[in-house]
Amino acid sequence: xxxxxxxxxxxxxxxxxxxxxxxxxxxxxxxxxxxxxxxxxxxxxxxxxxxxxxxxxxxxxxxxxxxxxxxxxxxxxxxxxxxxxxxxxxxxxxxxxxxxxxxxxxxxxxxxxxxxxxxxxxxxxxxxxxxxxxxxxxxxxxxxxxxxxxxxxxxxxxxxxxxxxxxxxxxxxxxxxxxxxxxxxxxxxxxxxxxxxxxxxxxxxxxxxxxxxxxxxxxxxxxxxxxxxxxxxxxxxxxxxxxxxxxxxxxxxxxxxxxxxxxxxxxxxxxxxxxxxxxxxxxxxxxxxxxxxxxxxxxxxxxxxxxxxxxxxxxxxx
Numbered sequence: 387x388x389x390x391x392x393x394x395x396x397x398x399x400x401x402x403x404x405x406x407x408x409x410x411x412x413x414x415x416x417x418x419x420x421x422x423x424x425x426x427x428x429x430x431x432x433x434x435x436x437x438x439x440x441x442x443x444x445x446x447x448x449x450x451x452x453x454x455x456x457x458x459x460x461x462x463x464x465x466x467x468x469x470x471x472x473x474x475x476x477x478x479x480x481x482x483x484x485x486x487x488x489x490x491x492x493x494x495x496x497x498x499x500x501x502x503x504x505x506x507x508x509x510x511x512x513x514x515x516x517x518x519x520x521x522x523x524x525x526x527x528x529x530x531x532x533x534x535x536x537x538x539x540x541x542x543x544x545x546x547x548x549x550x551x552x553x554x555x556x557x558x559x560x561x562x563x564x565x566x567x568x569x570x571x572x573x574x575x576x577x578x579x580x581x582x583x584x585x586x587x588x589x590x591x592x593x594x595x596x597x598x599x600x601x602x603x604x605x606x607x608x609x610x611x612x613x614x615x616x617x618x619x620x621x622x623x624x625x626x627x628x629x630x631x632x633x634x635x636x637x638x639x640x641x642x643x644x645x646x647x648x649x650x651x652x653x654x655x656x657x658x659x660x661x662x663x664x665x666x667x668x669x670x671x672x673x674x675x676x677x678x679x680x681x682x683x684x685x686x687x688x689x690x691x692x693x694x695x696x697x698x699x700x701x702x703x704x
Contacts, residue, residue: 389519396509396517400525403502404430405511409573409601410490410537412461412483413635419444419483420542420635421492422575422601423455423511431455434478434503441479442467443495458635459483466495478503481532489515489536496531505531513537540601543572544688545614546630548595548680556623562596565617571610572600580684580694582648595680597630597688607633611670619672628677631668632685641665645686648679649697658682 391399409422425431428450435448435455444464449456463482477500482493496504505525509517520532545565550558559579566574576599584593602610611631618629632641644661647653658678662669667685669678687694693701 389523391517393510393514400506403507405507408511408513411540411542411601417461418635419459419461421457425453428453437478443479443481444483445480490539491534491536493534498528501525501529501531505533541633542635543600543602544632544685546597546681546684549624549626549677550622552623559596561621562598566598571606572602575599578688578694580687582680595684597684615670626674626676627672628681629670629672630681630685637689638665641686645683648683653679
């Protein structure tokens with residue numbers, strides 16, 4: 387018998403625990419998912435990251451950012467490799483990711499102490515709609531818990547902006563953060579300051595572009611883009627501001643190559659428009675076209691970690 391509980395039900399049963407937010411991003415065309423779990427402390431996040439990689443299931447890559455665990459997974463079901471006392475032993479796993487009736491269903495398995503994490507803690511997170519216990523709903527001790535958690539479908543929306551300041555006033559990265567904090571149509575995920583070629587002839591000072599990513603429900607994507615366009619238009623100081631828009635969990639390799647190239651080369655508006663069309667990126671002219679070069683490069687470099695913030699020479703000896 388399956389027991390279905392709301393986050394409030396779980397909280398009443400187990401008390402308030404540690405998971406803060408659960409966001410499930412999906413890209414049905416590529417069969418990919420990206421799951422964000424926010425916790426109140428780093429210890430559980432690091433432990434969960436290692437154990438989920440060990441147990442596999444559908445998890446393919448994990449990243450820890452402070453108290454947030456980010457998992458790259460495939461849509462579908464995978465074999466969970468729990469062992470009795472071997473190197474492959476894992477206490478926690480994501481067994482499957484399924485999209486059904488406009489919702490994301492994730493199935494989790496936890497053993498012993500890890501059963502508290504998936505059976506009592508995660509179901510309380512903001513973003514969870516319901517939790518269905520496919521096993522006994524009791525957690526802890528030597529128990530094994532299997533649970534199906536339902537969350538809304540979200541897509542990753544990326545907004546790149548550049549050329550919003552002048553030598554006298556403004557900063558593109560500040561405008562980007564203000565946009566991120568004010569967005570009413572999506573959940574703010576990440577903000578990047580992307581260093582570009584400092585020898586570009588028409589830079590202001592630092593020659594840095596900015597990009598922001600959001601988790602947005604499919605029906606709200608247009609609202610989010612329109613709101614961003616209006617926000618940038620109202621707050622830019624430049625007459626050459628452009629915005630780039632991309633949806634997807636994976637940045638196309640050609641677009642990444644373009645972004646990396648913008649750190650060393652002098653690129654043209656034509657280069658930007660060509661690569662945008664080739665990569666499925668929409669460029670929106672806000673007050674001018676020149677900003678399209680950096681706005682597109684910011685999306686191209688978005689998933690490159692520290693490299694996005696630096697120049698090639700910064701990493702020659704790392």
